[in-house]
Amino acid sequence: MSEKRDTDRLYLDYAATWPMRREVWRAMEVELDRGFNPASAHTPGRQAHRQLELARGKVAELLGCERSWVYFTGGGTLSDNLAILGFTRARERSRVFVSQIEHKACLEAAERAADEGATVEIIPVDETGTIDTGWLTRELGAETGRPTLVSVMWANNEIGTVQPMDEIVALAHERDALVHTDAVQALGKIDVDMSRTPVDLLSGTAHKLGGPVGIGFLACRTGVELEPLSYGGGQERSMWPGTQNPLGATGLAAALELAIGEREAVSSRWIELRDHLEARVLDEIPGARIHGGDAPARLPQLVSVGIPDCDSGAVLVSLDMEGIAVSGGSACGSDSGAGSTVVDALGLEDEPPYTTVRFSFGHETTRDDVDRAATALARIASRVSALSV
Ligand SMILES: Cc1ncc(COP(=O)(O)O)c(C=O)c1O
Incomplete structure (x- = not known):
């Protein structure tokens, strides 16, 4: 049995917990x-x-x-x-x-x-x-x-x-x-x-x-x-x-x-998936940004997307209803109701307000998974931002 799915659930929150292998x-x-x-x-x-x-x-x-x-x-x-x-x-x-x-x-x-x-x-x-x-x-x-x-x-x-x-x-x-x-x-x-x-x-x-x-x-x-x-x-x-x-x-x-034994092989695959997800998000969601995207060094398997003018709860719940598990900033902050202090610390221009969605991959994540998540996010973002205006 696959570790990340029951039926058509898609787990892209490995940075919160990587389910036991x-x-x-x-x-x-x-x-x-x-x-x-x-x-x-x-x-x-x-x-x-x-x-x-x-x-x-x-x-x-x-x-x-x-x-x-x-x-x-x-x-x-x-x-x-x-x-x-x-x-x-x-x-x-x-x-x-x-x-x-x-x-x-x-x-x-x-x-x-x-x-x-x-x-x-x-x-x-x-x-x-x-x-x-x-x-x-x-x-x-x-x-x-x-x-x-x-x-x-x-x-x-x-x-x-x-x-x-x-x-x-x-x-x-x-x-x-x-x-x-x-x-x-x-x-x-x-x-x-x-x-x-x-x-x-x-x-x-x-x-x-x-x-x-x-x-x-x-x-x-x-x-x-x-x-x-x-x-x-x-x-x-x-x-x-x-x-x-x-x-x-x-x-x-x-x-x-x-994890260390397979790191080199899996991380080049992760980087391809990360770059593909980021390209799709930037292409398909108006005003979207990638937090930390220009950092001199980054994790290969984590993508933090900022989306303007969207209610964070609505985006995360909608993704969850489609069977896609991701986080806002971090899993630890998700029940405090507070925004992300990490994203705040970047001092970005936050006008209009941005909401954060974090995707993180595991050893099983595929390009199809990433495409499914990107398609769902673009659709949900456009629906939720239409509701917000
Ligand atoms: C960077 C970092 N430090 C510490 C922790 C806490 O680890 P644990 O959940 O094992 O207490 C986490 C977990 O979210 C983390 O991401």
Whole structure:
């Protein structure tokens, strides 16, 4: 059975969650009868421990880092919180730089750090969503001698802009700042390797890769001190205490391995699909724009369309009624009723008001799928904008 459809449903929201892949199920199934506590000293417990450590080793190898850097957590949000609050709580007078377009998991953790006394600075982005490295260089140099963390997501979840991580790491390290990156959307889509791009902290999550929900990791370079967010039985070397999840970790490692293994082959196909969808949208929807379309680097499988003069809810509901699942800005913001802070941060001319529709592809997405979505969007946009005038 196909993973993305029942009957004629079309799923183009892989950036929200990439449904569990058969191959990942199968990798986990092999371990299903070993659902024991890896902290137990008996034989089943030791087997579970081996399984967990096998997964940790595989994740480390795939990330280009040491096994001891990988701490399993409950997902991307928790890893981002651990990176930012773990950094500020372990240090006096710390500073944190976060970009304007971070995921809420980082923005709200930074806000919390500010409440607790850290200085938080917001890095501006240009109209493609790329951070202003000149600004960052100046501000990092303006005040030296304070423990500083720069937290910039590798790839944006709403518009797909990929940040110049090599440059960010180099300029931060030259000024004695550490770097955290939320690589949740980048992993498996673009090349992410900590041995080549030496970030100090890196967050990931399995469910954006075709793995299970509820398991993620923070990779933390040796020597980077963090204060844990919770306390208990000392698991994950006290960084993430609580009974560990070998089954989830197995699924995470399998999903990461699969995604990285097929990345090069699938991404050239994705780029063709992305370009085709964008060309059709720009051709067929008057006034439409592509958010982040001119960015120097972008995710291959994500398209954020801006449509003028259309009610966002009406467009998304109409697509859903046609069996096409997509998001507004991000899935996380979709129940808050708020517009997209990411698109706002681009500072585009928003007159008339624009609505955002995000399409994101998976390994199964075909050209027919993209054509069906483009045709439906053009039809719906013209109907909804006629109703809006
Ligand atoms: C960039 C980014 N960071 C963090 C998260 C949160 O990850 P999780 O859902 O595993 O908590 C998401 C998920 O939407 C995301 O897209």
